[in-house]
Ligand code: SF4
Protein backbone atom coordinates (compact mmCIF):
# COMPACT_ATOMS: atom_id res chain seq x y z
CA UNK A 1 0.00 0.00 0.00
CA UNK A 2 2.70 2.52 1.04
CA UNK A 3 4.77 1.38 -1.88
CA UNK A 4 1.95 2.20 -4.30
CA UNK A 5 1.45 5.65 -2.77
CA UNK A 6 5.20 6.17 -3.09
CA UNK A 7 5.09 5.34 -6.82
CA UNK A 8 2.11 7.64 -7.27
CA UNK A 9 3.88 10.55 -5.56
CA UNK A 10 7.03 9.88 -7.55
CA UNK A 11 5.16 9.91 -10.86
CA UNK A 12 3.37 13.15 -9.87
CA UNK A 13 6.72 14.66 -8.95
CA UNK A 14 8.10 13.74 -12.39
CA UNK A 15 5.04 15.22 -14.14
CA UNK A 16 5.25 18.51 -12.20
CA UNK A 17 9.00 18.71 -12.71
CA UNK A 18 8.50 18.67 -16.49
CA UNK A 19 5.35 20.77 -16.56
CA UNK A 20 7.17 24.11 -16.54
CA UNK A 21 10.17 23.12 -18.64
CA UNK A 22 10.51 24.15 -22.28
CA UNK A 23 9.37 21.32 -24.59
CA UNK A 24 12.15 19.40 -26.35
CA UNK A 25 10.03 18.83 -29.47
CA UNK A 26 8.78 21.28 -32.09
CA UNK A 27 5.37 21.58 -33.68
CA UNK A 28 6.67 20.43 -37.06
CA UNK A 29 6.00 21.41 -39.86
CA UNK A 30 4.77 24.79 -38.55
CA UNK A 31 8.02 25.24 -36.65
CA UNK A 32 11.35 24.05 -38.01
CA UNK A 33 14.77 23.55 -36.53
CA UNK A 34 17.91 25.25 -37.71
CA UNK A 35 20.28 22.32 -38.27
CA UNK A 36 23.61 22.50 -36.44
CA UNK A 37 26.82 23.39 -38.28
CA UNK A 38 27.96 19.79 -38.82
CA UNK A 39 24.54 18.52 -39.91
CA UNK A 40 24.57 16.11 -42.87
CA UNK A 41 21.52 16.59 -45.07
CA UNK A 42 20.91 16.09 -48.79
CA UNK A 43 24.20 15.73 -50.69
CA UNK A 44 24.63 18.35 -53.40
CA UNK A 45 27.10 18.21 -56.27
CA UNK A 46 28.67 21.03 -58.21
CA UNK A 47 31.36 20.75 -60.88
CA UNK A 48 31.87 17.02 -60.50
CA UNK A 49 34.83 15.82 -62.58
CA UNK A 50 33.55 12.26 -62.81
CA UNK A 51 36.70 10.75 -61.29
CA UNK A 52 34.74 8.10 -59.38
CA UNK A 53 36.56 8.31 -56.03
CA UNK A 54 33.31 8.87 -54.11
CA UNK A 55 31.80 5.86 -55.83
CA UNK A 56 34.43 3.62 -54.23
CA UNK A 57 34.01 4.99 -50.71
CA UNK A 58 30.20 5.08 -50.62
CA UNK A 59 29.27 2.24 -48.23
CA UNK A 60 25.72 1.86 -49.49
CA UNK A 61 26.27 2.00 -53.25
CA UNK A 62 24.14 5.12 -53.57
CA UNK A 63 26.37 6.75 -56.19
CA UNK A 64 26.38 5.92 -59.89
CA UNK A 65 28.23 7.55 -62.74
CA UNK A 66 26.48 7.32 -66.08
CA UNK A 67 29.32 7.82 -68.57
CA UNK A 68 27.01 7.53 -71.57
CA UNK A 69 24.88 10.46 -70.50
CA UNK A 70 27.69 12.28 -68.69
CA UNK A 71 25.66 12.19 -65.53
CA UNK A 72 26.38 11.75 -61.81
CA UNK A 73 23.59 10.16 -59.78
CA UNK A 74 22.89 9.82 -56.06
CA UNK A 75 20.08 7.57 -54.95
CA UNK A 76 18.64 9.08 -51.77
CA UNK A 77 16.83 5.82 -51.05
CA UNK A 78 20.22 4.21 -50.50
CA UNK A 79 22.21 7.14 -49.11
CA UNK A 80 22.85 6.85 -45.38
CA UNK A 81 24.15 10.44 -45.11
CA UNK A 82 27.51 9.30 -43.80
CA UNK A 83 29.44 12.08 -45.58
CA UNK A 84 32.22 9.77 -46.86
CA UNK A 85 31.82 11.09 -50.41
CA UNK A 86 32.35 14.69 -49.29
CA UNK A 87 35.39 13.72 -47.25
CA UNK A 88 37.11 11.83 -50.04
CA UNK A 89 36.15 13.89 -53.12
CA UNK A 90 39.50 15.28 -54.33
CA UNK A 91 37.77 18.20 -56.08
CA UNK A 92 35.46 19.33 -53.28
CA UNK A 93 32.58 18.82 -55.67
CA UNK A 94 30.17 17.16 -53.28
CA UNK A 95 28.83 18.70 -50.07
CA UNK A 96 26.31 17.69 -47.47
CA UNK A 97 23.69 20.45 -47.37
CA UNK A 98 21.45 21.24 -44.42
CA UNK A 99 18.35 20.20 -46.33
CA UNK A 100 16.46 17.54 -44.37
CA UNK A 101 12.91 17.68 -45.76
CA UNK A 102 13.39 14.98 -48.36
CA UNK A 103 10.05 13.19 -48.37
CA UNK A 104 8.52 12.92 -51.85
CA UNK A 105 5.45 11.25 -53.28
CA UNK A 106 7.31 9.70 -56.20
CA UNK A 107 10.27 7.40 -55.49
CA UNK A 108 11.76 8.21 -58.90
CA UNK A 109 12.47 11.75 -57.74
CA UNK A 110 14.72 10.42 -54.97
CA UNK A 111 17.46 9.89 -57.54
CA UNK A 112 19.44 13.10 -57.90
CA UNK A 113 21.02 13.74 -61.30
CA UNK A 114 23.89 16.11 -61.78
CA UNK A 115 25.73 16.77 -65.03
CA UNK A 116 29.42 15.91 -64.85
CA UNK A 117 31.36 19.15 -65.10
CA UNK A 118 28.21 21.23 -64.58
CA UNK A 119 26.52 23.01 -61.72
CA UNK A 120 22.78 22.41 -61.81
CA UNK A 121 20.73 19.46 -60.69
CA UNK A 122 18.88 17.73 -63.52
CA UNK A 123 15.47 16.16 -63.06
S1 SF4 B 1 26.68 10.42 -47.87
FE1 SF4 B 1 27.54 8.35 -47.65
S2 SF4 B 1 25.92 7.00 -48.36
FE2 SF4 B 1 25.39 9.02 -49.08
S3 SF4 B 1 26.21 9.14 -51.14
FE3 SF4 B 1 27.78 9.96 -49.76
S4 SF4 B 1 29.09 8.22 -49.26
FE4 SF4 B 1 27.20 7.39 -50.12
Ligand code: SF4
Pocket residue numbers: 045047048049050051052053054055072088089090091092093094
Ligand atom coordinates in the same frame (compact mmCIF):
# COMPACT_ATOMS: atom_id res chain seq x y z
S1 SF4 C 1 31.83 14.01 -56.66
FE1 SF4 C 1 34.05 14.27 -56.47
S2 SF4 C 1 34.87 12.22 -56.06
FE2 SF4 C 1 32.79 11.98 -56.86
S3 SF4 C 1 33.06 11.65 -59.07
FE3 SF4 C 1 32.68 13.84 -58.73
S4 SF4 C 1 34.69 14.79 -58.55
FE4 SF4 C 1 35.00 12.57 -58.28
